[in-house]
Amino acid sequence: MEAATVYRFQYSSSCIDWRNFESKPLGSIRYTQKVKEDKRLRALALAHLQPEKRRDHRQRSVPDKNSSALLESESLLHSQFDEELVLKRKAEEVIPFLNGRSMYLVGMMGSGKTTVGKIMARALGYTFFDCDTLIEQAMNGTSVAEIFEHFGESVFREKETEALKKLSLTYHQVVVSTGGGAVIRPINWKYMHKGISIWLDVPLEALAHRIAAVGTSSRPLLHDDESGDAYTVALNRLKTIWEVRGESYTNASARVSLENITSKLGYRSVSDLTPTEIAIEAFEQVQSFLNKEDGMARPDGL
Numbered sequence: 218m219e220a221a222t223v224y225r226f227q228y229s230s231s232c233i234d235w236r237n238f239e240s241k242p243l244g245s246i247r248y249t250q251k252v253k254e255d256k257r258l259r260a261l262a263l264a265h266l267q268p269e270k271r272r273d274h275r276q277r278s279v280p281d282k283n284s285s286a287l288l289e290s291e292s293l294l295h296s297q298f299d300e301e302l303v304l305k306r307k308a309e310e311v312i313p314f315l316n317g318r319s320m321y322l323v324g325m326m327g328s329g330k331t332t333v334g335k336i337m338a339r340a341l342g343y344t345f346f347d348c349d350t351l352i353e354q355a356m357n358g359t360s361v362a363e364i365f366e367h368f369g370e371s372v373f374r375e376k377e378t379e380a381l382k383k384l385s386l387t388y389h390q391v392v393v394s395t396g397g398g399a400v401i402r403p404i405n406w407k408y409m410h411k412g413i414s415i416w417l418d419v420p421l422e423a424l425a426h427r428i429a430a431v432g433t434s435s436r437p438l439l440h441d442d443e444s445g446d447a448y449t450v451a452l453n454r455l456k457t458i459w460e461v462r463g464e465s466y467t468n469a470s471a472r473v474s475l476e477n478i479t480s481k482l483g484y485r486s487v488s489d490l491t492p493t494e495i496a497i498e499a500f501e502q503v504q505s506f507l508n509k510e511d512g513m514a515r516p517d518g519l
């Protein structure tokens with residue numbers, strides 16, 4: 218979550234002042250300092266290029282394993298098919314079909330909605346918003362943890378719905394990182410379905426590792442009296458939360474399964490994936506959703 222900036226909240230009147238509403242700059246993305254080993258780039262390029270370009274690449278590299286042409290084409294791959302390039306290309310493919318529609322990222326706590334959402338927004342030329350941050354700003358900088366502690370979860374949920382309503386009714390071309398629990402209220406789906414919702418589906422074990430690494434101070438629902446190592450405590454809490462809301466995430470327009478990307482790219486573990494690779498897959502899933510939507514909109518199904 219990001220620091221509060223320009224919001225004013227009047228709790229008694231339940232009013233959010235949106236006049237100074239402004240997103241933070243996208244900022245630097247830690248994960249672009251990525252490992253660029255041959256296998257990774259090759260797999261990424263091959264997995265994400267359009268089919269005809271994929272064929273071109275194969276034709277170029279197959280003839281002679283030892284030829285300098287192959288080495289040249291290998292190094293070409295390094296420079297050409299960098300993650301950023303693939304991301305940009307995917308975004309360009311999707312943009313004309315979006316008609317300015319916003320994107321709402323949903324997923325469990327720590328699933329990377331903020332990290333991946335910023336990358337997607339940058340690639341699309343959209344503005345990024347973090348729903349938790351908006352709520353904090355609306356409450357004069359009161360942190361999510363403090364809102365839970367002083368006002369209770371129900372007040373937080375009201376503010377969350379209010380923020381999603383305002384975002385969906387007022388803004389176009391935004392990428393929104395929603396709170397992990399935004400999926401539990403049907404009314405929130407009504408607002409999120411004004412845009413395209415994308416579920417970042419991350420195995421609970423990977424989430425527990427991430428959360429154990431950064432702590433639970435900003436995630437009140439993960440606070441627990443249970444003793445044990447941070448990973449085990451986080452995993453147990455996540456399992457309990459998942460039981461209640463796992464099903465709700467399936468309402469999303471598109472699902473981005475980190476396990477699926479991992480096997481598609483031939484990696485060993487979901488932790489090998491960079492946020493940019495996840496963003497690329499998100500665009501692919503959005504494309505599939507748009508294709509399906511388009512098919513349904515045509516009476517002839519063509």
Ligand SMILES: Nc1ncnc2c1ncn2[C@@H]1O[C@H](COP(=O)(O)OP(=O)(O)OP(=O)(O)O)[C@@H](O)[C@H]1O
Binds near residue numbers: 324327330333349397
């Ligand atoms: N692909 C990734 N691989 C490893 N760590 C990641 C990845 N994506 C995000 N992280 C890390 O996981 C943590 C949670 O990420 P982030 O804040 O983006 O998730 P979130 O879904 O917005 O979380 P929340 O809903 O709790 O606010 C951060 O420490 C972030 O750096």
Ligand SMILES: O=C(O)C1=C[C@@H](O)[C@@H](O)[C@H](O)C1
Binds near residue numbers: 325326361395396437
């Ligand atoms: O999963 C949840 O219910 C939450 C996730 C966070 O993003 C915050 O919205 C808040 O801590 C609640």
